[in-house]
Amino acid sequence: MRRGPDAGTRPNFRRAVPLRGSLRQEHLHIALQAGRRKRRRATGQGMSKSNNVYKDAYNRGLRLLDETKSLPSEPELGALLGVSRTTIRTILARMEETGLIAWNKRSKTVLRVPRPDDFFPEEETDTLSQIIERSFMRRLLAGGVEPGMQINELELAREIGVGTTSVREFLIRFSRFGLIEKRRNSHWVLKGFTRAFALELTEIREMFELRSAAAFAALPEDSPVWADLDLLEDEHRLLAREIATRFNEFSELDERFHRLIHRASHNRFIVDFYDVIAMIFHYHYQWNKAQERERNEVAVAEHLAYIAALKSRDLGKVDAACRKHLKSARHTLLTSIPEGQQP
């Protein structure tokens, strides 16, 4: 437990140390919300690794039982669920145990349809890095978090209830999003989800997407992307029709649409950069629910115009439609930034 006059509550506003010095510094340390407790640790010692891959694949495997009277071969199941045969055999063993299937070598006959309580609980199927990411982002967006604040690996690990190694690896992966920075042999520094960050992010995004869109429009008639675009267009039209009830499904469609366009760049750096955008927008959507319906309705319409422009192959129109959409996306993001200190 950290000492200090108000540990656990909103930390004091204290600016970053110039470079190295003994000034005291507040930390990114916010009490866990009451709703969520620490991860249960294994009874004895060293739980090493959770079997979430197995549990997740098992749950997905259960859904196969609804459809068929007998399951395919082990390698085929492995390919289907994206796991190794080892995991498939563990799954089959349990399905046999719980009376879902009769398993004898090649024959895997379905005995009954799965019940809700056959499934493993959702939260046990999460990857450790997903758990850490969620936990970290909750703190980041929870307020009372100022740029320059320190991030403490050990403290974070303890609060989330995981080992330090996993937290370190997460922070290293996360650092490419440009929100944190490492001081060698020392702590991480939070750069903050500031207006400056949003502007820098959107600057690159616009550069990359304008280029990708132009590349997309120049793709030959027989490229498979045009079929993908048609499918996405249909989904957009459907969503537009039912926007009143399904507006919260836009976020996922948005990502698929933009990723399709970025892929036309055939540049790994552009494609990879969309991970940064996707991450930010993912949490931004969760965070800022103000006028969500209206915003998404506008965005769907912009996407449809954008799609039409792409199909016209007119570079001028593509550029205009792309610019228009990016401009309103930037505006949406900027208005959602919690105002406060300037960068």
Add this chain to the structure above:
Amino acid sequence: MRRGPDAGTRPNFRRAVPLRGSLRQEHLHIALQAGRRKRRRATGQGMSKSNNVYKDAYNRGLRLLDETKSLPSEPELGALLGVSRTTIRTILARMEETGLIAWNKRSKTVLRVPRPDDFFPEEETDTLSQIIERSFMRRLLAGGVEPGMQINELELAREIGVGTTSVREFLIRFSRFGLIEKRRNSHWVLKGFTRAFALELTEIREMFELRSAAAFAALPEDSPVWADLDLLEDEHRLLAREIATRFNEFSELDERFHRLIHRASHNRFIVDFYDVIAMIFHYHYQWNKAQERERNEVAVAEHLAYIAALKSRDLGKVDAACRKHLKSARHTLLTSIPEGQQP
């Protein structure tokens, strides 16, 4: 030890598996050159952490003894050498032990000038991640390494003589360079230092640098960057005059020059991307020594023209000079790519 008909020698050319399958796959595993043996391990067990920070700071600290008759306070020394007071005290303790200084509280009198054998050996001052990076890049550039090849954390750790955690962390950090990619719960895949990679890299570089150069030229008269640019110009002129003997110093100057320009973008993603370029060029320079002198002579001249254009603040001239230099940089990089399979 890996089995297979030719383990340890140049591995067979085998393409990457489609997604998941039991096809055998060759690995990134090349016998260590005779010249370099594995890192010595500590006698007992668990060496935990090497004290390279101390050793490096100590060596740098020795150089201070040449200049003064007495050392400043501990905090001041810490700021000077970029380490904590704890490390400074360990350094001072040793300096006292070896008779270099007399140390009593605030007084730290220099007793003698350091001898060559006072210094710790260079190789003991390297960071673990530097050691891993060098080792990894040596393999990558050693030839016989094809795209699609697997990278095995455990094997790499054993060959370099370090723990798996450090290798994992290195690979995660390294992955942002776009040369390797992770398969979840499984191995890393080498994407390879191919022509496609070089083209994608230079595409982004050109986009970013043209933008940064324009931003640079638009900077106000009183910005401190103009002084920095003047200093760099002088260094360029000096190097140009003595290019015959000092051509190998260009690489370092090149990086400083381009970083100065990129910083004018005020965009962390652009600034950070220069890390990718710097890394690639660093190893590229080490690898490809063909016509090094001529190449660098040309580059210095291009830099000088580029600098002149920046100082003119004429955006047209800046754009032209920048384009010209980037074009020849790209050409140099492309010709040095080991030809082979196409991407």
Add this chain to the structure above:
DNA sequence: AAACTGTTTTTTCACGATAAAAGACATTAA
């Protein structure tokens, strides 16, 4: 009181160990 030195606590970095998951090899059925 400000800045330093002396001492103690905390955090980072790196390792070996271990269960989960992947992968390889051996055997068997179609």
Add this chain to the structure above:
DNA sequence: TTAATGTCTTTTATCGTGAAAAAACAGTTT
């Protein structure tokens, strides 16, 4: 003889641990 199953080995993911380094606290000196 191909493709599955059965078995065994290797690798990955994660933890706890301990030394190096940083940071905090406490006592001194100017």
